Amino acid sequence: MKVLVIGGGGREHAICHTLKKSPKVDHIWCAPGNGGIAQDAECVDLQATDIDGIVAFAQANHPDLVMVAPDDPLALGMVDALETAGIRAFGPHKNAAIIEGSKSFAKELMRKYHIPTAGYAVFENSADAIAYIREQGAPIVIKADGLALGKGVTVAMTEDEAIEAVRDAIDGGAFGGAGARVVIEEFLTGPEVSVLAFVDGKTLKTMPSAQDHKRAYDHDEGPNTGGMGAFSPSRFYTEEIAAECMETIFKPTVAAMAAEGRPFKGVLYFGLMLTPKGPKVIEYNARFGDPETQAVLSRLDSDLFDIFGAVIDEKLDEIDIRWADNAACCVCMASGGYPKSYEKGKIIEGLDAVQDSYVFHAGTTLRDNKLVTSGGRVLGVTATAPTLDEAIAKAYADVHRISFEKAHYRTDIGVK
Secondary structure (H helix, E strand, O other): EEEEEEEEHHOOOOOOOOOOOOOOOOEEEEOOOOOOOHHOOEOOOOOOOOHHHHHHHHHOOOOOOOEEEHHHHHHHOOHHHHHOOOOOOOOOOHHHHHHOOHHHHHHHHHHHHOOOOOOEEEEHHHHHHHHHHHHHHHOEEEEOOOOOOOOOOEEOHHHHHHHHHHHHHHHHHOOOHHHOOOEEOOOOOOEEEEEEEEEEOOOOOOOOEEEEEEEEEHEEEEEEEOOOOEEEEOOOOOOHHHHHHHHHHHHHHHHHHHHHOOEEEEEEEEEEEEEEEEEEEEEEEEOOOOOOHHHHHHOOOOOOOHHHHHHHHOOHHHHHOOOOOEEEEEEEEEOOOOOOOOOOOOOOOOOOHOOOOOOOOOOEEEEOOEEEOOOEEEEEEEEEEEOOHHHHHHHHHHHHOOOOOOOOOOOOOOOO
C-alpha cells in the first residue's frame, strides 16, 4: 500500500515513522516533508495548503490513502477535494474541521449541547471587548477565533494585558483574519490534559492521555508557542476522570457534531482542564496535536494504517487498538528567539550520538548534505520507558548530545 501524508513538521514525522512500521505500507510520500522526514518517506515539493497540487499529485501517483495532518488544509476542505476526485482520504471534512477553525463555533456547540467549558463572550469590536474585560476583571483568557498556529491565545493576568491582546488581534491584525473576531473566556484553574481520539463519525476510541507545554520558558513563563514538549500519560488523568470525560465530554461532542449535520471523522483532540468543579473543555483540535503526537504514537502497539482505514470505513467499533504499558516524553529543541524572530540555517550536530530516543524533525532541511535548522521548532527528542520519570531522563540525556547554535529548550518537560 502507498500512503501520502500531508504536512512537514514533527507531528507528520511521527505519523510517517509509525506508518512505516506497518507491514501493509510499502511506500510513503510526505508533502512537503522536511530533512528528517526524508529518512522515513519520499518528500514531495508541494505545500500542505496546495489543494489543487495535492489532488493532481494523488491522481498521478495513486496513493491508497492520503492522510491530511495539519489544521489549515483541513479547514480549507482538502479531504472534501480528495474524495470528490475519488481519492481515499483520512481527516475531517471542512464542515467538521470548523470545530477547530472557529473557536466561537466550538463554544456555541458546547453551550447548545451542555458540554462543560469556560464561560465566554464573542466580540468583533475592540471597544465592546475592552468594556467586557473591565467588567469581568483579570485573570481572563483572550483567543483569536480562527487558526493562529497555536499562538492566538493570551492568558492575561492583568486587565491591561488582556486589553493589549484584544487590540493586537482586532485592531492590529496580529493574526490576520483569524483575529478579527475574539473569544474572551473565563480563567480556569487545574491541571491541563490532552486526550486525542480516533472518531469515525459515530464511534470514538481515545488514545492515552498526554500533556503539552505551551509556554516558551521553564515554569510556564513567556509567550505561548506551538508546544515546547509533551509527555504521556498525564499524572492526573485517572480512570475515574476518564470515565467522567467519556460521558460528559467525548461522547456528547461526537453526538453533537452528528446532530449538527457535521459528522466528525478523523482525529479529534480534546484540550481539557481538570477544574475543582470537574473536567472542562479548553479547546478542540480537528487533528493530531503537536507535539503530543510524538509522545502518544510512540506508545502505539497497533497498526496505524489499519486504524486509519477503520475510521474512513466507519468500522472503528470492529477493531481493537492496543497501547504499550509505558510512558513517553518529547522535548522540543527550538531556534533561539522562537516563537518570535529567529535565525535559520544553523548546522545540527550530534544526531548520530543519540542513544535512547527517536528524534522527530520539525524544522530541518538538508543543505550540502548537512541537516540545518529551517523553523522555530527544530527537533522533538522522544523517549519511552517503563515510567514517566525514566522517559524524561532518557529524553534529556539525548537532548544534551545534540547541538546547534542558539538552541533553546525547556528543562522541565514532564515535571509539573
